[in-house]
Amino acid sequence: MWRRVASLSSSISSSFLAQTASRLNTWESLTTGIAQQAKGVIAPKEKTPFITFFLGGPGSGKGTQCIKIVETFGFAHLSAGDLLRREIASKSADGAMILNTIKEGKIVPSQVTVKLIQKEMELSDNHKFLIDGFPRTEENRVSFERIIGVEPNVVLFFDCPEEEMVKRVLNRNEGRVDDNLETIKKRLTVFQALSLPVINYYSERGKLYTIKAIGTEDEIFEQVRPIFAAFEQTVG
Ligand SMILES: Nc1ncnc2c1ncn2[C@@H]1O[C@H](COP(=O)(O)OP(=O)(O)O)[C@@H](O)[C@H]1O
Ligand SMILES: Nc1ccn([C@H]2C[C@H](O)[C@@H](COP(=O)(O)OP(=O)(O)O)O2)c(=O)n1
Ligand SMILES: [Mg+2]
Known part of the structure; x- marks a missing residue:
């Protein structure tokens, strides 16, 4: 190998x-x-794993762009939020704690989230991963590095004005318990305080690609696509 x-x-x-x-x-x-x-x-x-983190505030369009990358470049999409919501739905031991944390707009303890991501990575036949909505805190980041033992190859940051993020989340219409004005406000505060330091960390290490996340979905994908196209040969 x-x-x-x-x-x-x-x-x-x-x-x-x-x-x-x-x-x-x-x-x-x-x-x-x-x-x-x-x-x-x-x-x-x-094959060697190729790991991409998708970061950005609530409603910045991470999940939407991940679907396009899956279709175009054949990555596996691991949404941290979806994995946590699956835990709630399965009524697992952590389900109630996760539900309360999400309703409050807070971040679930890293160990729980990293274990779910680890399991999905192990079970996947793919070696190319989009890890969406993670790491949201420095604790998330350090925990991933400690438990999984790898760093991301590429980090994307979806930079979107708050007003636009609020509008999109309130129109998301997926029946999510956190898609209400009260929780969004809390999530935006948490994003500023806890997620921006992670984004700065990757920026300082030269791994960050900032996407201007306003415009149509297709316009935004035209910023995202070349990043993945450039890595396509080496990723396999
Ligand atoms: N470029 C865009 N313009 C307008 N609405 C968008 C755009 N991208 C995504 N959306 C919509 O905004 C909402 C939030 O997008 P989503 O991909 O779930 O964001 P995130 O995963 O970052 O929270 C969804 O309803 C989605 O359909
Ligand atoms: N790394 C993560 C990711 C999500 N969560 C929790 C807290 C978040 O507010 C919710 C929803 O996350 P999700 O990525 O689905 O949210 P958005 O798509 O950005 O709106 O899940 C978490 O605790 N830790
Ligand atoms: Mg999402």
Whole structure:
């Protein structure tokens, strides 16, 4: 597998290869556990994971653009919010706590969310992931790095005026318990206080792509598409 990665391109820098090797080891350990549990039913992944984080305030259009990336570039879409809502619906042990946290516009403890993401990654046949709505706090970010052991390759930030986000969320019409004015206001405060530092963190590391998230869905996709097109060859 190492030879396969190393032969991808001679122009890939040695530090990139070192990072790739480290991610590969992590991916193998991530998959080994589940493969053992399944007694060989699930084959170990053959490709290095490619991880993208989609960040932005409520209603900034993350989920909408993820669907387009899935259709165009064949990524697996893991929405942190959807995974948490699934826990609520399944009446799991954490369900009531998650529901209250979401209603309050707060952030669910990282361990819970990262475990759900980890499970989805392990079960997926894909190696290209869009992780949508995560990490929303520095605690989320550090917890992902500690538990999953990898950093994202690319981070997208959907930059949208608050007024527009509020309008979109109030029109979302998906029956979500948090799509009301009171919760949105709390979520916007949490976004400013806890999520912006994560966005700044990735900006300082040169991983951040800021998308101007106003305009039609197609116009916004024309900003998003080239980012993924540029990585298509190396991602596989
Ligand atoms: N560019 C856009 N212009 C207008 N409405 C949009 C746009 N993108 C998404 N929407 C709508 O806004 C709402 C929120 O979008 P969504 O993708 O769920 O955002 P997020 O996942 O960031 O909260 C949805 O009802 C969606 O259909
Ligand atoms: N990393 C995350 C992601 C979502 N949550 C909770 C708290 C969020 O307000 C809700 C809804 O998240 P979701 O990503 O679905 O929300 P938007 O699509 O941005 O409106 O889920 C969380 O606690 N931690
Ligand atoms: Mg969403």
